[in-house]
Amino acid sequence: xxTGCKVYALSDGDKEVIDELFITSKDxxxxxxxxxxxxxxxxxxxxxxxxxxxxxxxGKIPERKMAGYPNILIExxxxxxxxxxxxxxxxxxxxxxxxxxxxxxxxxxxKRDAWHILVGFIHRNKIVQGFxxxxxxxxxxxxxxxxxxxxxxxxxxxxxxxx
Numbered sequence: 001x002x003t004g005c006k007v008y009a010l011s012d013g014d015k016e017v018i019d020e021l022f023i024t025s026k027d028x029x030x031x032x033x034x035x036x037x038x039x040x041x042x043x044x045x046x047x048x049x050x051x052x053x054x055x056x057x058x059g060k061i062p063e064r065k066m067a068g069y070p071n072i073l074i075e076x077x078x079x080x081x082x083x084x085x086x087x088x089x090x091x092x093x094x095x096x097x098x099x100x101x102x103x104x105x106x107x108x109x110x111k112r113d114a115w116h117i118l119v120g121f122i123h124r125n126k127i128v129q130g131f132x133x134x135x136x137x138x139x140x141x142x143x144x145x146x147x148x149x150x151x152x153x154x155x156x157x158x159x160x161x162x163x
Contacts (some may be wrong), residue, residue, distance in 0.1 A: 006113040009137040010159060014115060017076050018133060021083070022160050024056045025119050025131045029162065032121075032128035040126070046087035049121050049128070053085060062109035070109060070116065080114035084136065086154075087121045090129065093151050100139070100149040120155060132158040 010018065031052055037045045050071050054061070059072040062082065070082035086099065100118075116136035122129050138157040141147035 003108050003110045005110050007137045008113065008115045010115055010117070010135040014079075017074075017079075017081060017115075018117075018159055020057070020076070021117065021119065021133055022162070024053060025121075025133065026162050027056060028052050029121070029128050029130060037126045037128075042087055042089075042123075042126070045123070045126060045128075046085060046121070049087060050085040053083070053119060057083075059083065063107075063111065065107070065109055068105075068109055073114075080112050082110060082114050082116045084116070084118045085121070086118060087123055087128075088151055088155075090122050090124045093122070093155055096150045096152065098148045099151055100141070100147070100154055118154065130162045133160045135159055 028049060032045075032049060035048070037048075040048075053059075054072045057072065057074050059074040062070055062073045070084045072083040072085065074081045074083065084100075088099065118132075118134040118136050120132045120134060122131060132155050134154060135157055139149045139153050141149050
C-alpha cells in the first residue's frame with residue numbers, strides 16, 4: 001500500500017521456489033549447527049543466517065540497502081520474491097511481542113510487484129533448530145506508524161516447516 005507495489009499470495013505455481021527455499025533453509029540450519037553463536041547477540045546471529053541464506057540462494061540485497069524490510073530479493077521464473085529473515089526463540093513463538101516491523105519511507109526497498117516470504121529460523125539458547133516459511137501476504141498487520149505482527153500471527157500460516 002505504501003509503495004504502490006502489489007503483494008501476491010503464494011500458490012501452487014510457486015511450489016518450486018518454496019521447495020528451493022525449504023531445502024536451502026534446511027542447509028542453513030545444518031550450517032548453523034556447526035557455528036559457535038554463544039558470544040553473539042540474537043540480532044547478530046540473524047544477520048549471519050540472512051547472509052548465508054542470501055549467498056546460497058544467489059539472492060540480492062534489495063536496493064543495495066542492508067537495513068530495513070525486506071532482506072533478500074530473488075528472481076525465479078520471471079517472478080520477484082522478497083524474503084525477510086527472522087530469528088525467534090522457540091519459547092516465544094506464541095508471544096504477543098511485536099516482532100515484525102515495516103516502516104514506510106521514501107527510500108523503501110520494495111520497488112516491484114512481488115511475492116513476500118518470511119523465513120523464520122527458530123532457536124533455543126542460540127542453537128538454531130529449525131525454521132518456518134510464511135506467506136507474508138496472509139499476515140494481518142496493525143498500524144502503529146509501522147506495520148507489525150506478533151509471532152502468533154506471523155507463524156500461523158506456515159507453508160512448510162522443519163523439523
